Amino acid sequence: MSAGAPRRRPTIADVARRAGVSQAAVSFAVNGRPGVSPGTRERILAAARELGWRPSASARALTEARARAIGLVLARDPAQIELDSFFVRFLAGLERTLAPAGYALLLQLVPAGPALDAYERLAAEGRVDGFVLTDVEVPDARFELLAEAGTPVVIAGHPAGESPFPWVETRHAEGMDAAVAHLRELGHERIGFLGGPAEYEHVQVRLARWREAAGEAAGRAVHARPEHVAAAARAVLAGAPALTAVVCTSDPLAMAVVAAAGEAGLAVPQDLSVAGFDDSPLAALASPALTSVRVDYGEFGAAAAAALLAAIAGEPAPAYSPSAPALVARASTARR
Amino acid sequence: MSAGAPRRRPTIADVARRAGVSQAAVSFAVNGRPGVSPGTRERILAAARELGWRPSASARALTEARARAIGLVLARDPAQIELDSFFVRFLAGLERTLAPAGYALLLQLVPAGPALDAYERLAAEGRVDGFVLTDVEVPDARFELLAEAGTPVVIAGHPAGESPFPWVETRHAEGMDAAVAHLRELGHERIGFLGGPAEYEHVQVRLARWREAAGEAAGRAVHARPEHVAAAARAVLAGAPALTAVVCTSDPLAMAVVAAAGEAGLAVPQDLSVAGFDDSPLAALASPALTSVRVDYGEFGAAAAAALLAAIAGEPAPAYSPSAPALVARASTARR
């Protein structure tokens, strides 16, 4: 089964020998340090290329006392992650910063829960140089553990309350403003809210914005746990006086509202307008196609990674100017 | 900004000193080797616990010449990954095997394409001990690179043609049989096929199974690239004689068919039955709720990781008995 020969990997000594220089010269050359003449440098790099040599990550990690890797621990049920456009886009964004910096991403999916030991292990073993924290709660048990260990951390999101760590945040809250404004422009006044679990800070932020933007006439607000989405969608529509629109904190939730409306004999968008969030690829595929709010989570991930790399280097985080969310109007919202 | 004191991490020497033994004894104790008396072992473990010490991953990697990490490189557009239930479930499954084995997962998302240099870098730097390959194509440029380097590899899927590596595969093909059988039982004969991009082996397998199961009267088969899903859905419905059912290789594709049917004035399931695949959380949320096929990709990921760890250890892969796919009948399919 095993393929190919268990060929010995070349080491820096092989490269040095081949280029006729010292190991130190090789090290300096590949790390772009001064102290090597251009000609020598070129010869060294050529030798490295010919041998297919790259510095061993573990040897570097040992001498530099850093792993050149960061950790992302996701403590959610896989089904929840599947339903959330955020993660994949955010991951792709992290990568955009990490790869050019020679950093790797250690991803750990753990069953829902605090997952403290996952953090503890990765940090204590020195596998990662820092963490990006998502899904921050208050109080968050991870804070104490990581702050005490002195591990560099960046929070993706806006922690309610005190945070010992720097954080980055998108302008997603404005997206909720935009969704409500869009509906009001279409003549809607009784606008309900269907959000994800209440413990998520981003859900709370959107809830607050909805409440503010929808004003006095706002309808019901309901939070949906992943396993009870359909029931929650029915609940937001139930009762009197009837809503004419619902804003949701994700596109799958909006789909659930569309389904619940159908059961209740309401046509979307004729009888009820529904807006989603995140503008997932599903929004365009659903019927009716969903009005949604596009937030650039890729850019967010890239900024979070940049802030973390800065923290690891002991530097201040680079500026992050999140772009404005964009409302994408589709068929699920209409003038009432 | 930086949090906590940059506390020096304890080393094996600290633990040895505290326990009053040699470093070797500590090493033997934490690695569960013989040669340490039970009492001493306990004393050592207690000292390690008190100091919060864990063996440094990079130091071990250096001496053992293995990283205790495996790589997964996903060369797909983020939007494609978002639409695919496979990845998250598969990742969660990998983790189920890796975590207990003390292995970490290095995830790299790269722009769509061959991504050979991502593999090359991770392997040459010794960051990972092996790779799990998904989305295998024929011919696959990764094979030569990795086989030549002697890197342990396991393929998740069934490579068409010769493969230098061991592979694991689910019984997803039977899922297509089940979907078609379900529709035939409902009285459908002209059953179309809407699949993902033709270059994916799993799409080809399902296409072949559909063709076989749907028989002579089978309808059109259309492949959809992610950016043209809606058009592909229209295409599969176009032309005469009209189909009475469509099977798809994913739930989002099924949603697109439902939407296209609506545009064409066809009601689902009254005029057209539609079946999805993967049984993503969306299937239950869509309207109508989608009949779909559940394949256990978590179990698949766990098996792939187990096979890879075995390959790394130079052992034969453990047996994998994939469970049968389960058809989940919902409202999108009905008797014609």
Next chain:
DNA sequence: TTGAAAGCGCTAACAC
């Protein structure tokens, strides 16, 4: 059963 010591491959002082 335990201790001493030699590396693993690299980086970074420090001489030359």
Next chain:
DNA sequence: GTGTTAGCGCTTTCAA
């Protein structure tokens, strides 16, 4: 500008 050398923290012979 270039070479020498001492570790980084651990595993693993080899002696004691």
